Amino acid sequence: MMGAPRPGFGxxxxxxxxLALLCALQALAVLRxxxxxxxxxITITLAPGHTIELGRAELAAPQxxxxxxxxxxxxxxxxxxxxxxxxxxxxIEHGADGTKTRSGALALxxxxxxxLGAAQYTVETAHDGLLRLQDGAHTWEYDGALLRQDGSAQSACPQSSLGARLLGFWNRILPAFLGFERPLGFGGNLSCATTIGNPDAAPGSASIAFVxxxxxxxxxxxxGRVPLLAEVDGLPADLALRELPLDDVSALGVGRTRLLAAIDGDTLRLQPVSRVALFPDTRAELPEGVSWRWAPRNSWLLPASTPWAGAFALASGLLAGLLAWRTVFRKQPALALRLGAGVALAIAGFALLLAVRAGQAPGAAPTLLLAWxxxxxGLQLRRPNAVLTTGVLLLAGGLLLQLELGTAATDTSWMRxxxxxxxxxxxxxxxxxxxxLLKARRPASQAQVEWTLLALACCAVVALLVQVGWGSETGVFDLQPVEFAKLALxxxxxxxxxxxxxxxDTGSSARKAGLLRWLRLASPALLFIVLLAVALVQVxxxxxxxxxxxxxxxxxLAWSLAARQRAATVALCLLAVGVIGAVGLLRATSPDDIAHWNFYGERFLVWLDPAAHPHTGQQLLLGARAILAGGWMGADGVFGLAALGASAPDALAIPAVQDDFAPSFFxxxxxxxAALGLWTxxxxxxxxxxxxxxRAWSGAAGARDFRHAWQARFRCFVLCGGAAFVFGHFLLSWGTNLSFFPIMGQPMSFLxxxxxxxxxxxxxxxxxxxxxxSSKES
Known part of the structure; x- marks a missing residue:
């Protein structure tokens, strides 16, 4: 007799x-x-005493x-x-000592x-973290964070953002070793902040930083550059055109293309390893002395690097060991298999990240098999679980989109x-x-959890400060500490x-003073303030x-509903309605009415009238054209099925189409x-x-032990906060791509x-x- 179907089986x-359909589409994209x-x-042959000029076509460097x-x-x-x-x-990278140099740079x-122009600068001091120079009218002192004119720190520039003003104020009141580095710039009519005015040159015509x-x-x-003339070997020379020796060269960077280099007598051999142009056939017009050796694109390329093979061997060993231990000693082969698979996937994923970082990633097909x-x-981890199920499907959709971008591109960088x-x-x-799958033998106490959260908050704050000091709005060390800080918050x-x-319900122990009380009351507010400050300074x-x-x-809103604060709930709902109305009114505003805004006024002007700003509004205009060409059923008329694996030059021309404007390509x-299905x-x-x-909140209401009730409430509000951030990403990304909002640089989660x-x-x-x-367990 057949048993009844399990709940959630359908x-x-x-x-x-x-998921099988999405995997089939991914496979079709690779096959096509x-x-x-x-x-x-690339082999370059040059006799002594001769010169050759190379560029985009000869080096296969798209940028x-x-x-x-x-x-x-x-x-x-x-x-x-x-x-x-x-x-x-x-x-230029040198192999002997690993040093890196770049053209247009000179140590002072x-x-x-x-x-620079008519202005001449003489360096008086250049040591111990201090640069002092004079131009005949003023003496300037620069320590990497602050610029002083005749001994007085300069005020902020009139058009500086709030973040730049905050950085300048920080650097003025604190010692130099605690300041945030800001490069010294030259150009423009006004000397302010860390800029030395020069009416003969545009702002940013030259800069100085400590290396x-x-x-x-x-x-x-x-x-439109103004030549920067500097003394090199006793003679003035245009620094941007200055020659550099290729002694012991190991690599050259041209645009965004990296070429491994080796000199063999009259021959310079270059091996392109990143962002290399792709050609439909093996024909190219090359000057005399330049020759190429062609290689076809290989979707099944396997890396031959030892770390990759070692990572897989380690993963396989851990899998076999866990399986044997669980089977022989614990009699739980199913759990052992899942644990071993999780360890193997984590190690393989980390090894793949390192391989991508090193430029030794495998082809599209092995990468796709690993992702599958x-x-x-992930889909079979826990059934039924709607969070994991929908999350895995969204991940599969994002992988399909990124794979389509890689197959549609005319250079190798998009597959990365x-x-x-x-x-x-x-x-x-x-x-x-x-x-x-791994559950602690003894649940952690509330104090242990609070100490863990305190450490998490400290790590988030330190990471954000590192980004401000040594990174940019794109992150630091190829990471985005802001994402970790959002989790900590x-x-x-x-x-x-x-x-x-x-x-x-927690008794007197919950009202303890000291560090844990500070954690409960102040650390979220502190982390929120730091996040706001980083957003103002860096982004x-x-x-x-x-x-x-x-x-x-x-x-x-979640707190007001849980605490049954009806007035706060109504006020927040009215605020949301007011914000929607304000966006509608702003959309109907004349560009002349906001032309004088100092708070990102240019972005609003581009949003309201992109045709009048074709350069700054390029992203918005190209995205709108791509969406219009897609229509209801895609540009090919069959929901993109016919275009799988095909090129898409117009869509790929959209700036940041792989990140902020990925929905436009979709x-x-x-x-x-298809977008309606994605929205669903x-x-x-x-x-x-x-x-x-x-369900977690209901579990807290029915819990008899206050610790279990606190854990359930904690899980409830973590999920609420995570949903709020994901909703914010969805809202901003769709609103930006569909021109509901001015352009805002937020990626769409999963896509x-x-x-x-x-x-x-x-x-x-x-x-x-x-x-x-799950609903079955609750």
């Missing part, structure tokens, strides 16, 4: 069918990749200039390289002179976004599975709300502010009807998070190129969702 089958070729080696570099050999046979026109710089010494403690002047590149293993592993997303997916789902706030709502748009406001309003390739899946994911939060947002926020959120009781 949902599991439907999710498996949807057109034949493409790229140069595996290089038509005349990018000039190679010369002197009468003694030594090789020299220089920028051919000064439009872009060059990067006492007594050295350089000239390994040595003040170094950098010449600007570009068509992670996706199916898919490889990085696949690596993050494999690592994250492996760790998520381990977090869900969510769990800290959830902990405080959980304690506050259960204050009457050139206001999207992090909007994201934090959306999250804050959502957490207030709408262009698959159409509005995103809404189901948010509903699954909120449903898990409601955009993976990285820090996936590893530091999405996967911990999925782990919380997987740990929450």
């Amino acid at each position: 949902l599991g089958m439907l999710a498996a069918a949807a 990749m057109p034949s493409a070729f790229s140069p595996s080696d 290089a200039d038509p005349r990018h570099l000039r190679l010369r050999r002197d009468s003694a046979g030594r090789w020299f390289v220089a920028s051919a026109s000064g439009m872009q710089g060059l990067r 010494q006492a007594g050295q002179r350089f000239q 390994d403690g040595v003040p170094t002047v950098f010449a600007a590149s570009g068509s 293993a992670a996706l199916w592993y 976004h898919f490889q990085k997303t696949a690596a993050a997916t494999t690592l994250g789902l492996g760790l998520t599975g381990l977090a869900g 969510t769990v800290l706030t959830a902990h405080c709300i959980a304690l506050g709502l259960g204050a009457g 050139d748009d206001y999207s992090p502010l909007i994201l934090l406001l959306v999250w804050g309003a959502a957490m207030l 709408l262009n390739r698959h159409g509005l009807l 899946l995103q809404a189901l994911f948010l509903c699954a998070l909120l449903g898990a939060a409601l 955009s190129a993976g990285g820090s947002h996936l590893l530091f926020f999405i996967f911990p959120l999925l782990a919380f969702g997987a740990a929450a009781p």
Whole structure:
């Protein structure tokens, strides 16, 4: 007699069918990749005393200039390289000591002179972290963070953002070793902040920064540059065109293309390893003395690096060991298999991340197979679980989009976004599975949890300060500490709300003074303030502010509903309605009415009238054209099925199409009807998070032990906070791409190129969702 179907069995089958369909589309995209070729080696033969100029076509470097570099050999046979026109710089790596140099740069010494336009500058002091120079009218002192004119610190520039003013104020009141580094710039009519005015040159025509403690002047590149003349070997020379020796060279950087280099007598051999142009056939017009050796694009390429093979061997060993231990000693082979698979996937994902970082990633097919293993592993981790199910399907959709971008591109760099997303997916789902399967023998006490949260908050603050000091708005060391800080802010706030709502049940121990009370009351507010400060200082748009406001309003709403504060609930709902009305009124505002705004006024002007700003509004205009071309059923009329593996030059021309404007490519390739399906899946994911939060809240209400009640409330508000941040990403990304809002640089969760947002926020959120009781268990 057949047994009754398990609860959620139909949902599991439907999710498996949807995942199988997405995997089939990914496989079709790989199989339909057109034949493409790229140069595996570029050989340049040059006799002593001769010169040759190379550029984009000769070096297969898509981002290089038509005349990018000039190679010369002197009468003694030594090789020299220089920028051919000064439009872009060059990067040179030396193999013996690992040093890196770049064209247009010169280390300054006492007594050295350089000239920009009519202004001449003489270096008086250049040591001990201090640069002093004079231009005949003033004496300038620069310590890497602050610029003083005749002994007085300069005030902020009139058009400086609030973040720049805050940085300047910080650097003025604190010692130099605690200040944040800001480069010294030259150009413009006004001397302010860390800028020395020069009416003969545009702002940013030259700059000075400390490199390994040595003040170094950098010449600007570009068509409108003013030559920066500096004394080199006793003679004045245009620094941007200065020749550099290629002694013991190991690599050259041209545009965004890196070429491994080796000199063999009269021959310079270059091996392109990143961002290499792809060609439909093995034909190219090359000058005399330049030859290519062609290589076809290989979707099944396997890396031969030892770390990759070692990582897989370690993963396999751990899998076999765990399986044997669980089978022989614990009699739980199924659990052992899941644990071993999680460990193997986590190690393989981490190894793939390192391989991508080192430029040794495998081809599209092996990467896709590894991602498939992670996706199916995540789908079967815990059934039924709507959070994991919808999350895995969204991850599969994002992988498909990034794979389509890689197959549609005309250079090799776009596939790196898919490889990085696949690596993050494999690592994250492996760790998520381990977090869900490995249970502590003894639950942690509340004090242990609070100390852990305090350490988490400290790490987040330190990481944010490191980004401000040594990074940029794109992150630091190829990571985004902001994503980790959002996770820390969510769990800290959830902990405080959980304690506050259960204050009457926890007894006197919950009212202890000291460090733990400070954690409950002050650390979330401190982390929130630090996040706001970083957003103002580092980011050139206001999207992090909007994201934090959306999250804050959502957490207030969750607290007011849980605490039954009806007045606060009504006030927040009215505020949301008012914000929607304000956006509508702003959309109807005349550009002349906001032309005088200092708070990101240019972004609003571009949003209201992009045709009048074709350069700054390029992203908005190109995105709108791509969406219009997609229509209801995609640009090919069959939801992108016919275009799988095909090129898409118009859509790829959109700036940041792999990140902020990934939805525009999705709408262009698959159409509005497919976007409706994606919106539905995103809404189901948010509903699954909120449903898990409601079940946790119900569990807290029925718990007899205050610790269990606190843990359930904590889980509830972590899920609410995570859902708020994800909703904010969805809202800002769709609003930006569909022109509901001015352009704001926020990636779309799951769909955009993976990285820090996936590893530091999405996967911990999925782990919380997987740990929450399912509807069957609650």
